[in-house]
Structure formats: structure tokens, C-alpha cells
Amino acid sequence: MSDTTKRTLLEVKGLTMDFGGLRAVDSIDLTVSEGEIAALIGPNGAGKTTFFNCVTGIYTPTDGDILIHPKDKPTRRVNGSKPNMVTTLGMARTFQNIRLFPDMTVLENVMIGRHCRTKTGLTGAILRGKAARKEEQEIVESSYTLLEKVGLGEFANEYSKNLPYGAQRRLEIARAMATEPFLLLLDEPAAGMNPQETADLDALICRIRDVEKIAILLIEHDMKLVMNISDTIHVMEYGKKIATGTPQQIKDNPKVIEAYLGEETEA
Amino acid sequence: MKNIKQSLAVSLWFIFLTFPLMVVKVNTSDQLVQWRWMNILWIGLATFVLSFVWRYALARKEARQMAAQSGQDEQDKPSRIQALLEDQSLRYKAMIALLIFALAFPWVFDTYQSTIMISALIYVVLGLGLNITVGLAGLLDLGYVAFFAVGAYSYALLNHHFGLGFWTILPVGGILSCLFGVILGFPILRLRGDYLAIVTLGFGMIIKVVLENWSDFSFGPSGIANIDKPGLFGLKMDIAASTTYIYYIMIGLVVLTIIVTARLKNSRIGRAWIALREDEIACVAMGIDMARTKLSAYALGAFWAGMVGVMFAAKTTFINPASFTFMESAIILSIVVLGGMGSILGVILGAMILILLPEYLRAFSEYRMIIFGAAMVVMMIFRPQGIISNVRQKYEFKGLKEKSENV
Amino acid sequence: MEYFIELFLGGLTRGSIYALIALGYTMVYGIIQLINFAHGEIYMIGAFVAYIVCGVLTIYGFHGVSILIIAGLLAIVYSCAYGYTLEKVAYRPLRNAPRLSPLISAIGMSIFLQNYVLLAQTPDFLPFPALIPDFEFMEPIAHIIGSPELVILVTTLVTMIMLTVLIKYTKIGKAMRATQQDMSMARLVGINVDRVISTTFVIGSALAAIGGVLVASYIGQVNFYIGFIAGVKAFTAAVLGGIGSVPGAVLGGLVLGLTESFAAGYISSDYEDVFAFGLLVLILILRPSGILGRATKQKV
Ligand SMILES: Nc1ncnc2c1ncn2[C@@H]1O[C@H](COP(=O)(O)OP(=O)(O)OP(=O)(O)O)[C@@H](O)[C@H]1O
Numbered sequence A: 001m002s003d004t005t006k007r008t009l010l011e012v013k014g015l016t017m018d019f020g021g022l023r024a025v026d027s028i029d030l031t032v033s034e035g036e037i038a039a040l041i042g043p044n045g046a047g048k049t050t051f052f053n054c055v056t057g058i059y060t061p062t063d064g065d066i067l068i069h070p071k072d073k074p075t076r077r078v079n080g081s082k083p084n085m086v087t088t089l090g091m092a093r094t095f096q097n098i099r100l101f102p103d104m105t106v107l108e109n110v111m112i113g114r115h116c117r118t119k120t121g122l123t124g125a126i127l128r129g130k131a132a133r134k135e136e137q138e139i140v141e142s143s144y145t146l147l148e149k150v151g152l153g154e155f156a157n158e159y160s161k162n163l164p165y166g167a168q169r170r171l172e173i174a175r176a177m178a179t180e181p182f183l184l185l186l187d188e189p190a191a192g193m194n195p196q197e198t199a200d201l202d203a204l205i206c207r208i209r210d211v212e213k214i215a216i217l218l219i220e221h222d223m224k225l226v227m228n229i230s231d232t233i234h235v236m237e238y239g240k241k242i243a244t245g246t247p248q249q250i251k252d253n254p255k256v257i258e259a260y261l262g263e264e265t266e267a
Numbered sequence B: 001m002k003n004i005k006q007s008l009a010v011s012l013w014f015i016f017l018t019f020p021l022m023v024v025k026v027n028t029s030d031q032l033v034q035w036r037w038m039n040i041l042w043i044g045l046a047t048f049v050l051s052f053v054w055r056y057a058l059a060r061k062e063a064r065q066m067a068a069q070s071g072q073d074e075q076d077k078p079s080r081i082q083a084l085l086e087d088q089s090l091r092y093k094a095m096i097a098l099l100i101f102a103l104a105f106p107w108v109f110d111t112y113q114s115t116i117m118i119s120a121l122i123y124v125v126l127g128l129g130l131n132i133t134v135g136l137a138g139l140l141d142l143g144y145v146a147f148f149a150v151g152a153y154s155y156a157l158l159n160h161h162f163g164l165g166f167w168t169i170l171p172v173g174g175i176l177s178c179l180f181g182v183i184l185g186f187p188i189l190r191l192r193g194d195y196l197a198i199v200t201l202g203f204g205m206i207i208k209v210v211l212e213n214w215s216d217f218s219f220g221p222s223g224i225a226n227i228d229k230p231g232l233f234g235l236k237m238d239i240a241a242s243t244t245y246i247y248y249i250m251i252g253l254v255v256l257t258i259i260v261t262a263r264l265k266n267s268r269i270g271r272a273w274i275a276l277r278e279d280e281i282a283c284v285a286m287g288i289d290m291a292r293t294k295l296s297a298y299a300l301g302a303f304w305a306g307m308v309g310v311m312f313a314a315k316t317t318f319i320n321p322a323s324f325t326f327m328e329s330a331i332i333l334s335i336v337v338l339g340g341m342g343s344i345l346g347v348i349l350g351a352m353i354l355i356l357l358p359e360y361l362r363a364f365s366e367y368r369m370i371i372f373g374a375a376m377v378v379m380m381i382f383r384p385q386g387i388i389s390n391v392r393q394k395y396e397f398k399g400l401k402e403k404s405e406n407v
Numbered sequence C: 001m002e003y004f005i006e007l008f009l010g011g012l013t014r015g016s017i018y019a020l021i022a023l024g025y026t027m028v029y030g031i032i033q034l035i036n037f038a039h040g041e042i043y044m045i046g047a048f049v050a051y052i053v054c055g056v057l058t059i060y061g062f063h064g065v066s067i068l069i070i071a072g073l074l075a076i077v078y079s080c081a082y083g084y085t086l087e088k089v090a091y092r093p094l095r096n097a098p099r100l101s102p103l104i105s106a107i108g109m110s111i112f113l114q115n116y117v118l119l120a121q122t123p124d125f126l127p128f129p130a131l132i133p134d135f136e137f138m139e140p141i142a143h144i145i146g147s148p149e150l151v152i153l154v155t156t157l158v159t160m161i162m163l164t165v166l167i168k169y170t171k172i173g174k175a176m177r178a179t180q181q182d183m184s185m186a187r188l189v190g191i192n193v194d195r196v197i198s199t200t201f202v203i204g205s206a207l208a209a210i211g212g213v214l215v216a217s218y219i220g221q222v223n224f225y226i227g228f229i230a231g232v233k234a235f236t237a238a239v240l241g242g243i244g245s246v247p248g249a250v251l252g253g254l255v256l257g258l259t260e261s262f263a264a265g266y267i268s269s270d271y272e273d274v275f276a277f278g279l280l281v282l283i284l285i286l287r288p289s290g291i292l293g294r295a296t297k298q299k300v
């Protein structure tokens, strides 16, 4: 993994986010490059999710720069952009507390992801012309293909609220992938999964990188998963970044060990 | 035994609660107090029985929720009626039968029945329009009647001043009201859901105040009379013929509304609306433009109200601000809520029940609003999906599966 | 100048009534994020009960201030009872439902209660006796401010002080504040959240009843529909001040009352309601968190 050949996709500089008096994210620098699986770890309340929220436009950060470098397009600074803009530019995410559309079917959840890549308007939808029908067919097919990729093909017509927990997490990933991102942000994708499901997820994430060519930044508390799949690990504590490195470097870093002591014994 | 005690307590509590309002009636001018002791008995009995029903229903609901949580999804199995509804071939047959009935209606029944049916159909369109805003997009609009008023007044005024005909104004009224929706929606659609409710409520009230007071424009509380009925190539029609004519126009409008909403519901746009209703944050994070999506739902809802407003003015030939009160908005909302938010068939059924029932059960019409109110509460608690719950479209993948297996 | 002062005091009086009702909205919203649409109806029921009690007492030969006090107390008791029952029947079963459900239930309740009073009593406007006596010491300034206005202002002030003490210093007040900040946390530390919510409804209803009696005797009539308009206005006041904030509700009420009074006095009284809602829309667009409200970000 030599950094010189890999294009940078996401570049965050000095990102800071305040909630009233609380500084949840404190001048964080972070980059994610093409073909990389990066992990963001840290104890509970370290500010990881807040970091995601700033990067994806849900919150407007107090300070700092978030630059994304889409392929074939000029670099964009996305501080304070609307979330849908960020997603359209090619960065999609999942949520720590699963946020599916419960009263829509599994397939429709993924079809929502296709929204920003399709363009049938009101008149098209009402008249149902040839173009609209073709596009609709494309949406259904590509969404179904994605479902099969995450192993949910057989549930396509179930309501998403009826899926088991682990499947809901995978559905969120499929939904995010439907937006054709170049970078996928996953917030604790393995939370609540059993070891078997986690192992499957491990393979899925690697497949997403290798086959779909999507880079990944993930937040995770499951150290085994993180150490297994990450190329780079960033560690946060109290809003600050305390370390960056390969899994081996992180394992041996005394600061990280201290931050995690008594917090995560399985590390 | 414990149940009986509990119900007795409930019944005593409600007797206490309703005592001053139900039992005592003061006549200050004659200095008389009227004591209606019998009401105590009725209240006591009714609440005693109802408390049993209430507890039973609550317990059942809880049991179902428990079952759902422990992974048994049986509760979501569609009911028998629901299964019937989903049967495609049966659906087409039923639709054709209904259409034939609707077309034959004015020939089978008299003019009076047709008139009643016309108003029910007007509410069907209003319900379907509001269903887009509330049922699909989840934007609680409590001033929906304002758009109805915009349509009605567009026709009344343009007809009065410029003699413009019904067919010209029908789309114009819809578009004007749609524009109104956009202009109003722009600033307020950023608001949180419950704020939106109160602002739209305020807007509905403002429209009425303006119509009542700005006499130069709207002719004030006395309203506008002698509005032209819809014309048919300058043909002279008597009352019966013109009622039949209006009835058919209404049927056409209803069919149009149904087709359009049904198509939208299962389209890219409709899915975006539903996603917005389900989870705003997830929705924008998936790349959907919230402002635009909300605005389109709001404006489209307004459009139907405007169209049918024109229809209403043409049918009654007289309108005044009194037709556009909050109560109207509330009735339309209860049609959507009771029928089933998001469900087209549900809303149609809801409109028919809510409008026709009080019409035919005259004794009952006095209690209409109080029953609507109570029904809204009871529905929300025990059957939030309405009479007919909204069912999402299922997709077939036979060809697809083979394709993806070959890859 | 005198006209200005008259309008000012009129606005203050009106505003303090809005404030009384707005407090009920704000406290409930602060705790369960629900617009209690039926709150205006609780206010109307308070006024109606007072009307009935007054009527009965007058006919049976009571006089003056004693009527006011008995009627006021019974109005409060009944409003509280209605508020308590309302929460228990219409909102508690919906504690975990999607956000639109309790709101629709609230609207249903509002319609139900209006029509209940309409059917049980009458659709007509009823004359409410002027219970507040004309004080002698007010005579020199009676052309600017009447005794009823004074009573309304003083009662509101005293009520506000009592409420502040209750929220700041009593045990239930502390529990209310804790629940407002974080309901699940409050439950964990042993606060009976259901009881706190009930109490909030009861307190809000009592305030609404006080407002109802004062207004009814000030304006001189009651009707099943008065709660609806007053409720919407008061909610406007609560949003104006910053919903969830108790001082905000008071401030919002006063601002709204003054705006209406001046607009009606200097521009046109026909469009009073239009000004109120215009103000609401303006505030929501420019500063959605209200004058005193804090902007909070939804946790994701
Ligand atoms: N919307 C908000 N308003 C106020 N404070 C917030 C908000 N969101 C997060 N915080 C605070 O910011 C800090 C960081 O929270 P964050 O959710 O980012 O942590 P995290 O690293 O994701 O933790 P976990 O591993 O538990 O998910 C916490 O103290 C949290 O309480």
C-alpha cells in the first residue's frame, strides 16, 4: 500500500465540532485513499459518530475543512453542504442506530438509494412513458442485484422492519451502495451481530473494496474485525486523534493501550 | 372481580368529570337551572361498558406487540380482506364492476342521490389529494381547505368578472392553487413536522379571515352567487341533466386522481415521499433533496384541492367563506386517517363512509363531528394503519435471478 | 400618547392570558415533544365550568366575589381532571408510536371535546357575568386601565411566581426538569416518568383554567369554540418565545398580545389573526428555536 500511487478520496483538515460548551470533535486530520479500508476507533463518546455526521453534512462543523476528490470531477469543499449533496458527490453512509424505512419493502429501501442516480420526474412518473418504464426497470434490477450481493435477495419483498438485526445492517450497506459511492462510511456495522454474522460481514466489506472498488471508512468496536480488515486505523479519544497507523502499529502504541485499558479488554 | 371494580372506578370518575357539563344546564335569562339527572345513568353505564372494551383492546394490542418483538411476525400477515385486495384478477373484476355501477348510478337513482354522491366524490378527490401530502409524504397539513378555497374562488371570481368558463378554469384553478402551495411551502417546509401542522392551520385561518374581510376582492361574507355551471357546447340543461353531467365530470376527475396517485405512489417520486415520511435524516443521507421532495408533495396535494374547488363552485353555484373552515380541513384529515394513510382504496372508502353515512343516517349527523374526533383517537391507538392499510408493491424477479446466476 | 398606553396595557392583559395558556403547551412539549392540540379545549372547559357554577350560584342567591372564588376553584379542579384524563386516554397509549400518531390523536381529542361541549350544552354564545368588581382606588385611572385588567395582570403575575417556585424548588419540579432533559435517564435514576407527565398536564390545565375564567369574565361570554382560537394563539406564543422554555412562553405571550393590540389599534382590527400568524411564520423562518429557545441538533 504505497500512498504515492493511490489517489486521495477524502481529506479532512482540522475538523472541529462544538455542541454548546462540549467540543465533541477537536481538530481532526484524516485522509482516506482509493482502495483503502480505514477504521476509526475509540472509546464510547470519543466523537466518532459526530465526525461522520460532520463529514456527511448532517452537522455543519464549527471549524476545519472537508475536501472530497471525486473521480473526473474537481475537488469540492463540503463543509455545510446538505447531506444529499454529499451523497450525490459520491460518499454514502450507514447509521449506528439503524435508520431504515420500516414501512417500505427491503427492495424499496435499496431503490431509494438509486434516487440520486435516476431522474424520472413528476410528469414522467404520471405518464409512464418508455424512458420512465425503462429507468424503473433499471432501478429494480440494479437494486435486486445489490441485495443478492449482500445476501438478502430472498427477502426482497419483505417489509424491512421484519428483518433480523444483522440483516438490517447489511440492508443499510446495500442501500448506501445503491447511491454509487466511491467511499462508504460505515458506523458500527458489526454492532449486535453474532460471530458468524461478523465473519460474513468481514468478507462482505473486503468484497466491496476489491470487487466494487469502493473505499471504506468504518467505525467499529469489534477489535478483531478492525484488526483483520483495516489497512489504516485512526484512534480518537475525547474528540482528539491520538494515533494513526497500521493495525500492528496501533496494537503496539502505548497511548492507544492506555486509552483502551479497562474500556475494551478484548483489544 | 378486580375488573369490575376497576370499571366501576372509571365509571364514577367519568360521572364526576361530566357532571357539570352533562347534568347541569343554566338558563341565565330565565334564572332557571335544568338538572338532567338521567344523563348520569347513561354516562355511568356507557363508560362502565367501554372501560371493559378499552382494557381488552389495549391488552390485545400489547400482546401483539410482544409477539412482534419476540420475532414472530405473524401479526403482519395480511388479513383475509387484505389478501383479497391483493389478488390481481379479482381486483380488475371488482374495478370494472365498480365502474359500471358508478356509471349507471344517475340512471338508477334520482337527482337527489346524485347530488349527494357528487359531494362524496368531491371529498374522495380531496382525500386523495391530502393523502399525497399527509399519507405519503407525512406532512401534516391542517389548512388543506385553503387550497380548496383558492380553487373555488378562482373559478367564482374569474367567472364573475371575465365570464370565463368551467373547462378553462378547471386546470387554471388547480395550477393557481398549486402555485399557492409552492409560494407558501417554500418558507415553511423547512420546519419540523409539528410546526408545519400549526403553520398550515394558521394559513387556513388567514385565508378565511382575508376572504371575509377583503370585500373588494372576495365580496366578503355574503359570498359570490350565480356562478355558471359547467357547459356542454352551449347546450341548455335542466337541473336533472346538469346534475348528471356534473356527476360524470366528477367521476372522470376521481378516476384521473386515482390513476395519477396510484402511478405516483409506486414511482421514483412516490418512493421518495414515503422515505421522507419514514425517516427524514436517512432520506437526505441517501441523496434525496428534501426541500424539493416536500414541495412537490405539498404542491401536488394543493393541485387536486384546487381542481375540485373549481368543481365545488360550479356545482353549488354559490360560495362564501363559511364553506372553508377548519372543520372542513378536519373532516378531510379524518377521511385520510380513518381510511388508511397512504392507501388509495382506504381513502376512497373513508370518504364514502364519512360523507355518506351522516347523509343517510340523519339522526346521526348531529353527532358526526364528535364521532370523527373520537374515531381519530381510537384509530391512532388501536389501528394506526386505518381501515385499509397501505400495501407496498411487490416485484417479480424470475428473469433476474437467472441473469444474476449466470454472472 | 394616552391611546398608546391604553393599547399597551390592553396588549399586556391579552398577552398575559396567552402566556397562561402557552405555559401548558410549552411544559408538555418540553417533556413529550407533543403539541397538545386539545389544550385550548381544556381552557374552554374551565371557562364553561365557571360559567355553569356562576349560573347555579347566582340563581341560588350567592353574591359577588364569593361566586368568583368558588367558580374559579371548581374550574381549576375540573380542568385539571380533564387534563389528567386526556393524557391518560389519548396520549399515554401512544408513548412509543410514530410521531404523527399522538399529534393526530390530539387533534381528534380537540374536535371531540369541542363537540362534546357543543352537544352537552349549546352552540350559542352565553353571557358570562362580570365577576370582577370595580375597585374604587382604580377610579382616577379607569379610562386607561380598568379593574378587570388589573386583576388579570396581578393574577397572572402571582401565578407565574408560584409556577417558577414550583419548578425551581420543589421535588416534583426537579423531576420535571430532569425528565425534560433526558427521559430515559430520568427513568433510570428512579423518577416515575408517567407521574411527572401527568403532573405536567395537571399543572398546565390549572393555568389554562385560570386563564379561561379570567378571559370569560373579562370579555363577558363563553362558547364551545373559544378554546380553539385561544389555543392556536397561545401555541403561537409558546413557539415565539421558544417552545419548551417557561420564561419563553411568558415572553412570547406578551409579545404576541402587544403585537395584536397595536396592530388592531393602529392598522385594522379585522386582520388581528393575520398579524398573529404572520408573526409566527416570520419567527419560524428567521429563528425557528424562538426568542429564548436554544437551538439543539438532533442526535443521529
Ligand atoms: N446532537 C448532539 N448534541 C449535543 N451533544 C452531542 C450531540 N451528538 C453527540 N453529542 C456528544 O458528543 C460526544 C461524542 O458523541 P459521539 O456520538 O460522536 O460518540 P461516539 O464516538 O460515536 O461514541 P459511541 O462509540 O458510543 O457511538 C458525546 O459526549 C455526545 O454526548
Ligand SMILES: [Mg+2]
Binding pocket: A048, A049, A050, A096
Ligand atoms: Mg457512535
